[in-house]
Amino acid sequence: MSDTYWLIIALGVATYATRSLGYLIVAQFGTLHPRVMAALDAVPAAVITTIVLPPVIAGGLAEQATFVIAVLMSLRLSMPITLFISIVVLALLRAVIG
């Protein structure tokens, strides 16, 4: 087997380690300190924000308008409907304002 395959195996193992390590550490503790609980509770918002940020700031007018509309719609509507309308709106806006 070539070295490339060993590299890919190493990448797979290392990535699996990142996916299991946090759980294995936290599961060791019976109860968690309130601060740790608060930290873990903040993980989805903290990380997803960083994922959403680059496309939001890189977008032009059509994209940024769509993001605002999507946020407003998501306060009332379900995910599939919000997503569908947003994509249609974005396609239209791009066609109109480029």
Added chain:
Amino acid sequence: MNWKFQEMKRGVIDALPVIIAVVAFGGVFGAVAAERGLPLWETVFLTAAVFAGASQFTALQFWDHPLPYVTILLVVVAVNFRHILYSAALGKKLDNFSWPAKILSFFFVSDPTFALAEKRFEEGAKNPDDVGLTAYYFLGASLGIYPVWVVATTLGHIFGGLIENPERYGIDFILPIYFLVLLIGFRARANWFWVVVSSGTAAYLALITLGSPWHISIGALVGITLGAILGGEKEAAA
């Protein structure tokens, strides 16, 4: 239909926007890997073994022979560092999972499956009759995404990008909007607004100074630290 099947189905349905987006995203990865000179089997093996798109794209940037093994390994771990946070956040939420199910599920921990798991757990906590987060739901979502990701990568490598001009149809923005809506969905959590603002500000500063992918880990750590500080104080005052 029994509840296990129902939960698997629900997982697939909740992941459906990701599954659609992954056709385009996986296709692009396959096409870029082909351009970078990776043979088909290496591309398929890489995509199947790692299953973390952002880190795979980063790895491709360094994929020149002779391969800089250590560099590639380090950048992949850096980009996937957030998974440690995800799996830690799930630390007390997988009680319904058997150990074999946990070992299998860890492999599929990703941005969308983690966010869906957190959301499903939250719903379960609100209603005592709800089964809550189970392996059936998690693996339903995961096994909806994974095969499509691998097949799309394969086809992308063979035929080039699967969808010409994904921008024209707005497909390139399915994932950003999906994650944005998921993010808004967590707004009932303590100090959500300040976590988002602090993480976003730190990520922005990291992006314009250090560049991608450092904005993810830095932004995340700042947001989580603020969450711990504000959350801990509220507990102490109560």
